[in-house]
Amino acid sequence: xxxxxxxxxxxxxxxxxxxxxxxxxxxxxxxxxxxxxxxxxxxxxxxxxxxxxxxxxxxxxxxxxxxxxxxxxxxxxxxxxxxxxxxxxxxxxxxxxxxxxxxxxxxxxxxxxxxxxxxxxxxxxxxxxxxxxxxxxxxxxxxxxxxxxxxxxxxxxxxxxxxxxxxxxx
Numbered sequence: 001x002x003x004x005x006x007x008x009x010x011x012x013x014x015x016x017x018x019x020x021x022x023x024x025x026x027x028x029x030x031x032x033x034x035x036x037x038x039x040x041x042x043x044x045x046x047x048x049x050x051x052x053x054x055x056x057x058x059x060x061x062x063x064x065x066x067x068x069x070x071x072x073x074x075x076x077x078x079x080x081x082x083x084x085x086x087x088x089x090x091x092x093x094x095x096x097x098x099x100x101x102x103x104x105x106x107x108x109x110x111x112x113x114x115x116x117x118x119x120x121x122x123x124x125x126x127x128x129x130x131x132x133x134x135x136x137x138x139x140x141x142x143x144x145x146x147x148x149x150x151x152x153x154x155x156x157x158x159x160x161x162x163x164x165x166x167x168x169x170x
Contacts, residue, residue: 001131002025002148005149011141020160021152026155042109048169059103064103067158068115071158074154078122079125081133081145081146082130084133091142133147134147
């Protein structure tokens with residue numbers, strides 16, 4: 001159903017993320033990623049969830065909250081674009097989102113459940129899209145994107161952060 005877009009179809013700032021996404025159907029990739037991320041982070045203790053590898057960096061719970069918030073926004077963009085909405089979709093300040101969310105006050109189990117629910121909703125949305133809508137384009141955060149490119153951006157963004165989690169947090 002989904003075909004991997006060419007690298008030049010992605011906004012330049014996302015291309016390093018996209019390079020991390022393997023070949024294959026994006027719905028399958030996102031489903032596998034759910035299992036991988038959930039299994040990795042379900043082993044995290046509350047002390048580990050509060051860990052920051054450097055002053056000014058997010059805690060592990062904040063990284064997970066950021067992944068979930070970003071996916072919610074990306075899924076909303078997918079829906080709007082897939083329905084042919086041509087209104088520009090504004091960006092967001094991820095640092096302000098994390099700051100205002102107080103993810104550190106929530107148990108990791110709650111954050112994981114939220115992440116799992118959002119990912120399940122994203123894959124459900126993608127499975128239900130008509131084939132013709134996958135190439136629809138719109139402007140999101142100042143860049144022309146398609147439904148397909150946004151779906152791959154979700155996977156690439158998470159892979160980017162998982163790499164950091166494995167290198168700096170665990």
